[in-house]
Amino acid sequence: SQEHLRNSEKLSVIGQLAAGVAHEIRNPLTTLKGFLQILSKSETTAKKDQEYFEIMKDELTRIESIVSEMLVLAKPQALSVQSVDLKETLEHVIKLLSAQANMQNIEITFFDNQLTPTVMGDENQLKQVFLNVVKNAFEAMPQGGILCIGLGLHQGHVQIDFIDTGVGIPEDIVQKIGEPFFTTKSKGTGLGFLLSKRIITNHNGSMHIQSTVGKGTMVSVHLPVSE
Numbered sequence: 001s002q003e004h005l006r007n008s009e010k011l012s013v014i015g016q017l018a019a020g021v022a023h024e025i026r027n028p029l030t031t032l033k034g035f036l037q038i039l040s041k042s043e044t045t046a047k048k049d050q051e052y053f054e055i056m057k058d059e060l061t062r063i064e065s066i067v068s069e070m071l072v073l074a075k076p077q078a079l080s081v082q083s084v085d086l087k088e089t090l091e092h093v094i095k096l097l098s099a100q101a102n103m104q105n106i107e108i109t110f111f112d113n114q115l116t117p118t119v120m121g122d123e124n125q126l127k128q129v130f131l132n133v134v135k136n137a138f139e140a141m142p143q144g145g146i147l148c149i150g151l152g153l154h155q156g157h158v159q160i161d162f163i164d165t166g167v168g169i170p171e172d173i174v175q176k177i178g179e180p181f182f183t184t185k186s187k188g189t190g191l192g193f194l195l196s197k198r199i200i201t202n203h204n205g206s207m208h209i210q211s212t213v214g215k216g217t218m219v220s221v222h223l224p225v226s227e
């Protein structure tokens with residue numbers, strides 16, 4: 001489709017730029033971080049300047065994550081395929097984010113329907129997808145809420161649902177999600193969903209969003225079941 005074409009054109013531009021620029025940015029970034037570290041530890045540095053250092057470190061970290069997301073997008077990663085136990089993978093992701101969920105008043109419930117479907121895939125990349133989706137859900141619930149994660153089998157594929165009680169997404173915005181750099185957040189990169197979708201597509205799967213403003217959002221990931 002037209003939209004597809006526009007996206008792939010944008011992607012190839014990003015690809016060319018990112019491969020070169022992202023790489024070039026990495027080295028000076030490392031240098032900056034290093035000297036910042038030294039300065040912040042120096043005895044001649046005033047206490048009140050510490051908070052500026054913290055902000056600078058945070059911002060450098062943000063640049064780093066944009067750069068590394070762009071690098072991943074630019075160079076298609078080789079899949080290191082193995083049998084992945086999705087229940088285990090999801091439980092690991094939930095564990096990783098449970099402290100943050102607690103702090104943000106978010107309750108995570110996990111329904112596995114007594115199933116332990118396995119898929120053939122790259123566990124690290126799948127983890128990356130689940131982390132991205134859960135983080136988006138968290139960011140949609142600044143006042144707290146419930147994130148329900150469901151794992152099920154449907155017509156020969158595994159379906160993983162992430163249902164949040166967050167702000168929801170207006171219809172005209174849903175279509176734009178996954179466009180390079182599309183974000184509604186002041187601190188967003190607008191690359192998370194694109195990256196996730198890329199990974200799932202590489203796994204012969206698909207991703208879908210359903211949302212109601214003021215009620216919440218469901219992101220579904222479909223993956224083929226392994227034999």
Ligand code: ADP
Pocket residue numbers: 132136137140164166167168169177178182183184185187188189190191192193194217
């Ligand atoms: P980022 O999180 O950096 O903004 P993403 O590609 O991960 O980039 O997401 C793009 C946009 O999709 C977000 O800025 C947000 O507007 C919307 N979005 C994604 N997931 C959700 C969700 N669960 N609830 C509400 N909005 C969402």
Ligand code: MG
Pocket residue numbers: 132135136192193
């Ligand atoms: Mg995101």
